[in-house]
Amino acid sequence: MKGYATTETENMMPREYELARNLCMKVYEKYPYDGKTQVTIDGDKIKTVIVSFQNTKNTDLLPLVKSIIGADEYLVNPAGEWTLGSFDADTGLSGRKMVIDNYGPQMSIGGGSFSGKDYTKVDRSGAYIARKIAVDYVKNGKAKEVFVKLAYAIGKPEPVMAVAVLDGKEIAIKGYDLTPKGIKEILNLENVQFAETAKWGHFGRGFNWDK
Numbered sequence: 339m340k341g342y343a344t345t346e347t348e349n350m351m352p353r354e355y356e357l358a359r360n361l362c363m364k365v366y367e368k369y370p371y372d373g374k375t376q377v378t379i380d381g382d383k384i385k386t387v388i389v390s391f392q393n394t395k396n397t398d399l400l401p402l403v404k405s406i407i408g409a410d411e412y413l414v415n416p417a418g419e420w421t422l423g424s425f426d427a428d429t430g431l432s433g434r435k436m437v438i439d440n441y442g443p444q445m446s447i448g449g450g451s452f453s454g455k456d457y458t459k460v461d462r463s464g465a466y467i468a469r470k471i472a473v474d475y476v477k478n479g480k481a482k483e484v485f486v487k488l489a490y491a492i493g494k495p496e497p498v499m500a501v502a503v504l505d506g507k508e509i510a511i512k513g514y515d516l517t518p519k520g521i522k523e524i525l526n527l528e529n530v531q532f533a534e535t536a537k538w539g540h541f542g543r544g545f546n547w548d549k
Contacts, residue, residue, distance in 0.1 A: 339448040339460060341468025341486030342441045342541075343476040350476050351542035354379045355442035357407060359539060361389070364406050369394050372423030377407070384409040388416065392423035439540050440465070446485075452540060457527035458518055460490045464497075466540070467521045470547040471502060471511060481505045488516065495519070 343350040357377040365373065373391035377384060387409040391399060400414045420427075440447040450461025457463040472484040481504035488511075489499035495517040502511050515524065522528060525546045535545065542548060 339450070339464035339468050339488045339490075340440070340446055341465065341470070341472040341484075341488075342445050343469065343472035343484045345476060345482045347542075349542040349544075349548065350473055352442050352444055354444065355539075356542065357384065358442070359542075361387070361403070361407050363538060365389060365391055365399070365402065368402065369399070372427075377409075386411045386413065388413045390415050390417065390420075393421055395419060439536070441541065453536060456532070457522050457525075457530070460488075460518060460521075463518055463521045463525070463527060464488050464490060464516075466525055466527070466545075466547040467514065467516060469541050470525065470549075471514060473548060475502060475504055486511070 342352075344352060346353045347356050349356070354377050357379070358375045361377065362373065362375040365375070369391045371392035371394075373389070375390075376386075376388040378386040378388075384407065387403060387407055389399065389403050389412075394415065396414050396419060400412060403412060403414060435453065436447060436451050437443050439452055448461065448465055450459075450465075452462045452465065455462045457466075468486040468488050472486045475481050475484045483505055485503040487499060487501050487503075488497045490497050497516050500511040500514075500516055501508050503509075515521070527546075530545070535543075
């Protein structure tokens with residue numbers, strides 16, 4: 339399981355991920371259909387914005403996107419306008435969903451998906467506590483960028499690996515109960531509405547593991 343946090347944005351998420359998510363949420367307010375967004379950046383500059391949304395006209399969608407985000411290049415419905423979406427059009431969901439549930443394609447992710455699992459499965463709870471640890475290190479001023487790596491073995495509550503990489507320097511993680519029971523208590527996972535986590539990504543949205 340992987341965790342990540344950065345000083346790059348206010349909610350400690352990768353900038354290109356936040357730009358794409360915010361854009362998608364705003365377009366979805368007007369066009370609540372199947373859709374996706376992608377934002378490519380080069381340093382501080384936004385190079386290319388890609389937006390593809392079902393049941394939209396390019397003549398309407400392009401001005402909306404431009405009003406939300408400025409970029410050098412816009413690709414709106416680059417494969418053409420479309421009306422058939424969701425599983426009727428494309429069943430290739432799982433891998434992309436894992437990336438978007440986490441931190442976007444620039445950051446490494448763990449090997450397990452979150453969907454269909456409760457806090458007793460470390461695929462989900464381990465990833466959440468990994469994010470919490472990364473956030474704590476950033477908020478405490480110990481690093482500008484933090485990667486956390488946890489690994490577990492079936493039947494063994496304690497992780498077999500628990501390390502954090504702070505601005506390139508690897509350290510052992512200490513001071514956290516990283517058993518499934520401990521994670522549940524630290525993050526109050528019994529009271530989490532997991533359906534809410536699935537809507538717009540699991541991180542950077544003010545959940546207990548983001549605080």
